[in-house]
Amino acid sequence: MKVGLVGFAGSGKTTIFNTLTGLSAEVGGYGGREKANVGVIKVPDSRIDGLAQLFNPKKKTFAEISFVDVAGPKADESEQSHSGLDPKLVQHMREVDALVHTVRAFDNAMFTETADPVRDIRAFDDELILTDLVQIETRISRLKKEKDSTRERELLERLKSALEAEHPLRDVELAHEELVTLAGFRFLSLKPLLLLLNVSEERAAADAPSEVMELAASKNLKLISMSGRAEMDISQLDADEQREFLQDLGIKEPARDRFIRAAYALLDLISFLTSGEDECRAWPIHRGTTAHRAAGRIHSDIERGFIRAEVIRFEDLIQFGSEARCREAGKLRSEGKDYIVQDGDVIHFRFNV
Ligand SMILES: Nc1nc2c(ncn2[C@@H]2O[C@H](COP(=O)(O)OP(=O)(O)OP(=O)(O)O)[C@@H](O)[C@H]2O)c(=O)[nH]1
Ligand SMILES: [Mg+2]
Incomplete structure (x- = not known):
């Protein structure tokens, strides 16, 4: 499973990336770094340890989630120009199985504007919709030129109307064959999307603000919140110290564990297991x-x-x-x-x- 951490510049993607992967990529680039950060985490699964006790295998293999973290567009730019998303960023987003929209809910001297998660959630979803709309229009005009009026064109016309009404493609009901027809397009607004609210340290253990929860519910999106900064610092401590700090902040479970559960639920994944003397292994599959x-x-x-x-x-x-x-x-x-x-x-x- 490959997950893309996306969202506006300075929303804390790289900070969250470090929290989840335990790596230490440079934070604070503010949209200025070209290279994507790539990392992998193993999904903890006590069943693999249980099997290993029976089989004593040479190797234990856990399911993996890989992450890509790319610098985001600046929130103010996107509002003013509507020039669309950077093609390189779009390319990265096309390649992942799911998008995690990191939303800034902390105030930071770096920004002139105060945090406004509701605005950013709407604006980013609009960017995804717009990117797909441009792609669909290009394809439709090509099909028109070729005097092609196949089912593909009918389907694309239907999706175009949905996008024009500001509905992401993930909200459009699609039959299995239609999804097969569309697979090659790798539409952004069709990808499963998880909202990750990056909150200030003081709110590390609190629920997300009600207006954010309501917006997520109305968009039918799953939402988790965490304090990237606090969790990053904690994730770099040893296990005992981690437990202590989490307790102090009132956090019941480390961000990584909560995140993994949310990602599995988002993609509706389960794991089956294989065991033997060579290897005990978890295999993620769709339910x-x-x-x-x-x-x-x-x-x-x-x-x-x-x-x-x-x-x-x-x-x-x-x-x-x-x-x-x-x-x-x-x-x-x-x-x-x-x-x-x-x-x-x-x-x-x-x-x-
Ligand atoms: N106060 C506070 N600051 C944070 C938090 N998370 C990130 N930051 C700060 O916000 C700034 C941007 O964080 P990054 O993780 O680099 O943001 P990003 O989304 O990767 O930004 P780009 O790569 O430029 O798109 C850095 O100065 C972080 O230290 C947080 O939870 N609280
Ligand atoms: Mg970054």
Whole structure:
């Protein structure tokens, strides 16, 4: 899973990036740095540790979330000129599975304007909508020139009307085949979007202001809030000190853990597990994925030569202590291609190529 940290200059993207990845990229660039920051976090999963105790594998592999953090447009510029988003930034955004809009809710001497999260949430969503609209108009005029009036054009016309009415594409109901037709466009307003409210230290443990919560709800967006600055400082301490500081600030759970949960929920991800003497591993998949497709996550050969999936619930494997004992106890199920994989299934795929 690849997540893009986006938002206006100085909203704290790089600070949040450092908090989440434990890296120390330079903050305070104020829109001036060209290079993207890239980092990866491992998703903590106690089930992998549980499996490792049984199998003593050479390797433990956790699910990963990778982050891209690119300098953002300046909020005032975007309001005045409407020149649209920088093409390089757009390119970065196209490549990610989900966008996290970092919204400034702290005051900072660097800015003449006070924080106005509601304005910024609206303005950024408008930028995404505008970028998609320009792209769609270009494509439609090309199709017109070619005297093409296929279903693609009809579909694009429909999306164009939605965008013109200021609805992001994520709010448009689309059938599976339509999504397939659209995949190549990589529209920005179609990507899952999470709002991350970056609040001042004093509000580190408080709920988001009600007007922000209401706006998020009306836009059907998930919202988490954290204090980037405070959490970044804390994330660089050792575990014991971290716990102490979090407690002092009234924060129940570190930002990284809350973030991971929100990102999984946003993308509707679950993990299935594989275990053996070589490796115990968590594999993130979308909820509702069939055993056949899940096999393909591991290797296309396993998908192609799929025979069956042998499934044990993680809890059963731990309780009975081995695959053999699970089999004796009737806890090992043999499932076919269409089985819907569940979170915490430990799967052994049988295949033949
Ligand atoms: N007071 C306060 N300052 C913060 C907080 N988070 C970030 N900052 C400061 O805001 C400034 C901008 O932070 P960055 O993380 O560089 O912002 P950015 O979104 O990466 O900015 P660009 O890369 O320019 O788009 C820096 O001076 C940070 O120290 C916060 O929670 N509270
Ligand atoms: Mg930055």
